[in-house]
Amino acid sequence: xxxxxxQTPPIAAGTTPAAAPPSDLAAFxxxxxxxxxxxxxxxxxVVVTGLAVFAPLIxxxxxxxxxxxxxxxxxxxxxxxxxxxxxxxxxxGRDLLSRLIWxxxxxxxxxxxxxxxxxxxxxxxxxxxxxxRGWIETAIMRAMDVILTLPSLLLAIxxxxxxxxxxxxxxxxxxLVTLPHYVRLTRAAVIGELxxxxxxxxxxxxxxxxxxxxxxxxxNCAAPLIVQASLGVSAAILDAAALGFxxxxxxxxxxxxxxxxxxxxxxxxxxxxxxxxxxxxxxxxVLAFNLVGxxxxxxxxxxxxx
Amino acid sequence: xxxxxxxxxxxxxxxxxxxxxLLTRLVTRTGRRTVHAVELVDLQIARGSTFALVGESGCGxxxxxRTIAGVQRPTGGGVSFMGVDIAAFRTRRASMRYRRDxxxxxxxxxxxxxxxxxxGRIIAEPIVTHGLLKRGRELDLRIEELLSTVGLSPxxxxxxxxxxxxxxxxxxxIARALASNPAFIVCDEPTSALDVSVQxxxxxxxxxxxxxLGLTYLLISHNLAVVAHMADSLGVMYLGRIVEQGDAGQLxxxxxxxxxxxxxxxxxxxxxxxRSRTRLAGEVPSPLSPPTGCAFHPRCPVxxxxxxxxxxxxxxxxxxxxxxHAVEEARLPPSLPNMLDPLNNTGDAA
Numbered sequence: 001x002x003x004x005x006x007q008t009p010p011i012a013a014g015t016t017p018a019a020a021p022p023s024d025l026a027a028f029x030x031x032x033x034x035x036x037x038x039x040x041x042x043x044x045x046v047v048v049t050g051l052a053v054f055a056p057l058i059x060x061x062x063x064x065x066x067x068x069x070x071x072x073x074x075x076x077x078x079x080x081x082x083x084x085x086x087x088x089x090x091x092x093g094r095d096l097l098s099r100l101i102w103x104x105x106x107x108x109x110x111x112x113x114x115x116x117x118x119x120x121x122x123x124x125x126x127x128x129x130x131x132x133r134g135w136i137e138t139a140i141m142r143a144m145d146v147i148l149t150l151p152s153l154l155l156a157i158x159x160x161x162x163x164x165x166x167x168x169x170x171x172x173x174x175x176l177v178t179l180p181h182y183v184r185l186t187r188a189a190v191i192g193e194l195x196x197x198x199x200x201x202x203x204x205x206x207x208x209x210x211x212x213x214x215x216x217x218x219x220n221c222a223a224p225l226i227v228q229a230s231l232g233v234s235a236a237i238l239d240a241a242a243l244g245f246x247x248x249x250x251x252x253x254x255x256x257x258x259x260x261x262x263x264x265x266x267x268x269x270x271x272x273x274x275x276x277x278x279x280x281x282x283x284x285x286v287l288a289f290n291l292v293g294x295x296x297x298x299x300x301x302x303x304x305x306x
Numbered sequence: 307x308x309x310x311x312x313x314x315x316x317x318x319x320x321x322x323x324x325x326x327x328l329l330t331r332l333v334t335r336t337g338r339r340t341v342h343a344v345e346l347v348d349l350q351i352a353r354g355s356t357f358a359l360v361g362e363s364g365c366g367x368x369x370x371x372r373t374i375a376g377v378q379r380p381t382g383g384g385v386s387f388m389g390v391d392i393a394a395f396r397t398r399r400a401s402m403r404y405r406r407d408x409x410x411x412x413x414x415x416x417x418x419x420x421x422x423x424x425x426g427r428i429i430a431e432p433i434v435t436h437g438l439l440k441r442g443r444e445l446d447l448r449i450e451e452l453l454s455t456v457g458l459s460p461x462x463x464x465x466x467x468x469x470x471x472x473x474x475x476x477x478x479x480i481a482r483a484l485a486s487n488p489a490f491i492v493c494d495e496p497t498s499a500l501d502v503s504v505q506x507x508x509x510x511x512x513x514x515x516x517x518x519l520g521l522t523y524l525l526i527s528h529n530l531a532v533v534a535h536m537a538d539s540l541g542v543m544y545l546g547r548i549v550e551q552g553d554a555g556q557l558x559x560x561x562x563x564x565x566x567x568x569x570x571x572x573x574x575x576x577x578x579x580x581r582s583r584t585r586l587a588g589e590v591p592s593p594l595s596p597p598t599g600c601a602f603h604p605r606c607p608v609x610x611x612x613x614x615x616x617x618x619x620x621x622x623x624x625x626x627x628x629x630x631h632a633v634e635e636a637r638l639p640p641s642l643p644n645m646l647d648p649l650n651n652t653g654d655a656a
Binding site for chain 2: 201203207211220
């Protein structure tokens with residue numbers, strides 16, 4: 001984004017290599033790397049993303065194939081476990097490990113898609129509210145207040161009921177329910193930035209509204225939005241799981257972590273692994289996104305540097 | 307308006323609506339409240355000169371600066387820059403020529419530069435906005451030239467603002483203001499956030515640039531030493547009005563208006579630490595409900611009955627205009643008496 005102005009002539013770069021500051025990406029990585037938790041989180045996300053992408057190659061079994069000889073078989077290290085089902089099987093004999101690996105695909109794409117949808121629309125709406133103020137702001141913020149007054153899951157259920165059950169509609173519903181957080185966050189950050197003199201300088205200089213909004217102001221509002229988005233991925237996974245549990249989200253036999261968790265709730269006492277492993281996957285993934293969000297905030301905020 | 311006038315402000319009035327929301331007003335039975343930030347200000351600035359506006363905090367000097375810079379709409383009156391009324395611009399395109407010729411330097415060097423942009427991009431922004439140069443080698447050279455003009459190194463273009471000190475940031479601000487080759491620069495307290503030693507450097511840089519580039523400055527300041535160093539003409543503001551304006555030398559050596567005299571008395575003189583001075587008693591009244599008549603009369607040691615109900619009109623005193631009944635009636639004593647029992651004085655008189 002900033003590189004077009006900043007291309008340095010090759011002569012200068014060649015004569016004074018030591019004085020040349022590192023590129024944006026290198027500087028960012030240098031700051032990010034110092035946060036150990038964030039690096040661990042990033043590693044986990046990379047691994048989980050890898051599982052999701054290469055699920056057909058990694059998973060030992062097809063996620064939907066039932067094995068009628070092995071209902072609720074325990075993991076391999078427990079009595080009765082077998083090497084063909086490393087983490088055991090569920091109530092109808094499906095391999096738990098394979099379903100977890102395939103579930104990474106579904107859960108991650110739900111989380112990311114929901115966050116992208118609500119982040120993009122939330123930033124646009126919040127930017128309009130914060131920048132233009134007046135009746136536009138009042139209308140937008142009151143509409144967001146209305147969304148916030150309704151219990152989020154209940155509202156999501158209503159939206160899915162109107163649109164019809166299914167994964168895509170569940171994602172739209174969750175995105176709409178989480179929208180007010182992004183709108184409010186963006187508006188507050190934009191109002192804070194607009195009072196600063198660099199915005200006045202841009203106005204005095206004749207920059208257009210759109211340029212001030214998205215080139216000058218938005219990058220300075222990014223830090224809280226990035227943190228909210230990383231938390232939002234986990235919240236979206238959980239919300240989508242809740243809808244799946246109610247039969248409004250991912251439809252069986254889709255192997256989505258939240259749905260797996262919900263399906264297994266009646267076996268909590270008899271077969272701990274059926275509940276524990278999907279729960280652990282959600283926990284680890286959510287934790288990883290939060291750690292990375294923290295690290296991103298620290299690395300992206302120039303005020304926290306050095 | 308003389309031919310060499312570059313900027314002329316006529317009857318400028320700026321008011322802000324500070325009312326509570328409608329519902330609160332209905333419940334508490336209060337009316338609308340208006341802040342009278344600037345009231346009927348007239349001033350002319352000659353090309354190539356420095357006009358300084360001084361006054362206490364909240365007297366409206368920054369509002370005048372923002373109105374002239376086109377980021378605040380006037381409630382009444384007008385600002386004409388190079389003979390064009392700036393309030394008449396309907397579209398952004400129409401105002402582009404004026405925006406190119408008029409730039410601004412800000413008080414806080416930590417807020418006036420976008421923290422996420424590199425210095426090179428900050429300085430390039432006005433050039434790119436006005437389409438003066440295409441991105442590329444020519445633009446890079448121009449940025450390097452601007453950086454050396456303000457005393458920075460060309461390699462600083464690749465750094466971020468947080469890597470610089472306050473004085474250096476103010477130099478970057480000046481480089482950005484110069485980028486579009488303006489004729490007029492509004493300087494809103496350009497040195498009040500800086501160390502004294504750095505202040506002098508920045509002021510000397512501004513003077514050097516003025517001589518080299520023929521710039522005109524509107525300098526907003528509350529620091530009379532800065533004003534004495536820089537200004538050709540001077541306007542003294544009190545509660546939204548200009549009480550005295552004219553030749554800077556005359557105003558500083560032989561001030562007429564009681565407020566100007568009291569303001570100058572507050573400047574410490576290292577050569578005469580024990581000289582007798584008249585204290586400025588009381589506090590600035592609220593611009594929400596300015597006093598009737600002369601706005602200064604509740605704090606003025608020579609105010610009389612007429613001052614409390616009639617707004618004084620400017621009268622000519624040699625090279626200056628003074629808005630004061632006492633000056634007009636020639637009843638001003640050579641040294642002002644202290645006010646022992648100031649009217650409407652809620653503050654500590656000591």
